[in-house]
Amino acid sequence: MPNPKITTLIITYNEMDYIQKCIDSIDFTDEIIVVDSYSTDGTYEYLLHHxxxxxxxxxxxxxxxxxxxxxKQAKNDWVLFLDADEVVPEKLKLEIKSTIENTDCAAFWFYRKFMFQNKPLNYSGWQTDKNYxxxxKSKAKFSDKKIVHETLVVDGKSGILNEKLIHYCYKNYEDYKSKMLKYGRLKAKEDFYKENYFNYLVYILKPAWKFFxxxxxRLGILDGKKGLIICYLNALGVLERYKELKRLEKKNELAYHLVMP
Structure with a gap:
């Protein structure tokens, strides 16, 4: 029986600092498809000529x-879905290939090893992080109930691989800050559509609780300065979520009064 074929999928926007390392690590897969949202840093041009x-x-x-x-673009049933700043190490490659040859699972969780400017981030809330x-493809789809930190809905059994995926989460301060603010604004849209209303108490307590x-x-203090930076910016993302939710509610209220006679 031939080995199952794998399609690797990646979405990108301005990932030139990471994409080459990611692509090099998935040369064992049979198809590589990248969906780019109009990068301006050369990512698209690099991929176009790869x-x-x-x-x-x-x-x-x-x-x-x-x-x-x-x-929808994947030709093969088995899909490896990566972020552009993730890398598949050699031992994980072998585990992936051997696992899908004989399994009744429809999906697998990966634990991730987080890297802060090429140095391991061991705590700061990430030590138990895992993702599908x-x-x-025939047994899974992304839920339309979330627009950030998307949720995979799986029809069947799930397993967990032993080897960790490497995630280069932190390039520099401004890049990570921009990412957290973007996530916060998207979470606010999610809240708004679900009719979760702005609350001043939540606005104050949620970011403080996230940092604490x-x-x-979650022992971010043991990560030293790295942990302090990551935990602060993660809390900043939560603060941005509720600031944006308040702004969306005001905008909606203004629009309502403008259309009312």
Whole structure:
């Protein structure tokens, strides 16, 4: 029986600092498709001339819609879905290939090893982080109920791989800050559509709890300066979420009064 074929899917926007390392680590897969949301830093041009990559440009609406679009492009049933700043190490490659040869699982969770400017980030809330990264296209889809930190709905059993995926989460301060603010604004849209209303108490307490939880309870303090920076910026993303929710509610209220006679 021939080995199952794998399609790797990646979505990108201005990932030139990471994409080459990511692509090099997935040369064992049979198809590589990247959906780019009109990068301006050379990412698209690099991918366009890469002999092993098919790149498609598609406007970014949110993470769920972009990943759902990418999933439709895959030819193979087994899909490895990576972020552009993730790398598959050699031992994980071997585990992936041997696992899908004989399994009744429809999807697999991956644990991740977080890297802060090429140095390990061991705590700060990430030590138990795991995500779906490998699954059968015919048995899974992205839920339309979330637009950030998208949720995969799996029809069947799930397993967990032992080897960790490497995630280069932190390039520099401004890049990570921009990412957290973007996530916060998308979460606010999610809240707004679900009719979760702005609350001043939540606005004050949630960011403070996020920092305390990750820096103290989840041992970010043991990561030194790295942990302090990551935990602060994660809390800043939560603060941005509720600031944006308040802004969306005001905008909606203004629009309502403008159309009322």
């Amino acid at each position: 002999p092993k990559v098919k790149v498609i440009q598609n406007p970014f609406e949110n993470f769920t819609s972009q990943k759902s679009f990418a999933l 990264r490998l699954f059968r 939880n990750h820096y103290i309870l």
